[in-house]
Amino acid sequence: MIDDNFIQVNKETCKRCGQCVNVCRGTLVMGNSGPEIAQNLCIECGHCVAVCPSGALNNTRTPLKNQVPIKKELSISSEIAAAFLRSRRSIRSFNSKAVEREIINKLLDIARFAPTACNSQGISYHVIDKKETLRSISSVIADWAEGNIKSGPLKNSPWVNNTANTIYQYRNSGKDTILRDAPCLIISTVKTEQFSLGRDNTHFSFSYVQLYAPTLGLGSCWSGLFEYCALDKYEPLLSLLEIPKNRVITGGLLVGYPVYHFKRLVDREPLQVTWQ
Numbered sequence: 379m380i381d382d383n384f385i386q387v388n389k390e391t392c393k394r395c396g397q398c399v400n401v402c403r404g405t406l407v408m409g410n411s412g413p414e415i416a417q418n419l420c421i422e423c424g425h426c427v428a429v430c431p432s433g434a435l436n437n438t439r440t441p442l443k444n445q446v447p448i449k450k451e452l453s454i455s456s457e458i459a460a461a462f463l464r465s466r467r468s469i470r471s472f473n474s475k476a477v478e479r480e481i482i483n484k485l486l487d488i489a490r491f492a493p494t495a496c497n498s499q500g501i502s503y504h505v506i507d508k509k510e511t512l513r514s515i516s517s518v519i520a521d522w523a524e525g526n527i528k529s530g531p532l533k534n535s536p537w538v539n540n541t542a543n544t545i546y547q548y549r550n551s552g553k554d555t556i557l558r559d560a561p562c563l564i565i566s567t568v569k570t571e572q573f574s575l576g577r578d579n580t581h582f583s584f585s586y587v588q589l590y591a592p593t594l595g596l597g598s599c600w601s602g603l604f605e606y607c608a609l610d611k612y613e614p615l616l617s618l619l620e621i622p623k624n625r626v627i628t629g630g631l632l633v634g635y636p637v638y639h640f641k642r643l644v645d646r647e648p649l650q651v652t653w654q
């Protein structure tokens with residue numbers, strides 16, 4: 379046993395049922411009077427604490443007091459869950475109404491619970507809700523995209539015509555076809571050295587945000603152009619954003635109140651599954 383006491387067991391209430399050991403990825407073993415640390419592989423997932431039927435286990439790295447009892451009455455049927463998941467839509471027309479910062483905080487708070495590789499977490503959000511800054515961001519993205527359509531990563535993209543059209547409309551329609559006049563752009567960042575995993579993690583986290591948004595009356599859409607411009611480290615864009623030097627951008631999500639509401643669930647390619 380190693381000399382580290384982040385696991386605390388109430389020996390009176392622990393039934394030694396072994397559930398904590400079975401859900402753990404290799405840190406815990408069952409000892410004579412309850413679970414013990416075999417080796418320090420703890421990734422702070424909190425499963426050992428969450429599964430204990432008698433609340434006898436505490437892990438000081440992911441404390442029992444921060445966990446929330448699961449209410450059976452809040453569970454949803456598979457039919458409701460499927461309809462809810464299918465109803466998520468990318469929103470491209472936003473109301474000019476500003477979104478309260480309190481609501482954005484509430485929206486983002488759910489993203490903390492998305493899965494991350496080895497529970498790495500570590501995503502921060504930088505929210506732009508000033509109209510002037512949003513306008514400047516669109517403007518520099520348009521400059522970047524024009525250059526890149528001619529000679530750069532966008533040139534060989536399968537969506538080059540869509541991008542060219544977006545920029546053409548931006549220049550000629552008087553509408554912000556880049557950030558879609560959204561009142562809010564949420565930028566995700568991770569530590570520079572965690573970029574690769576962090577980008578994957580960001581996709582899951584933003585999925586949580588996108589799914590949760592309609593419950594707050596909000597709509598959202600990934601901003602691919604923002605993302606690619608940021609990933610290309612386009613200096614005029616980066617200098618507009620107050621991102622700490624040791625962090626990199628992993629994604630951008632537009633958020634606002636939708637103008638339109640969908641009446642039907644769309645279809646997609648048929649399910650493709652193989653079995654062996």
Ligand SMILES: Cc1cc2nc3c(=O)[nH]c(=O)nc-3n(C[C@H](O)[C@H](O)[C@H](O)COP(=O)(O)O)c2cc1C
Pocket residue numbers: 466467468469470599600601602603604
């Ligand atoms: C990584 C990623 C980047 C995207 N970039 C853009 C974008 O730049 N502009 C846009 O209008 N939609 C963008 N989308 C939204 C997709 O076009 C949309 O998810 C797809 O058309 C399916 O529609 P749905 O989200 O309503 O189901 C992006 C989605 C993802 C996942």
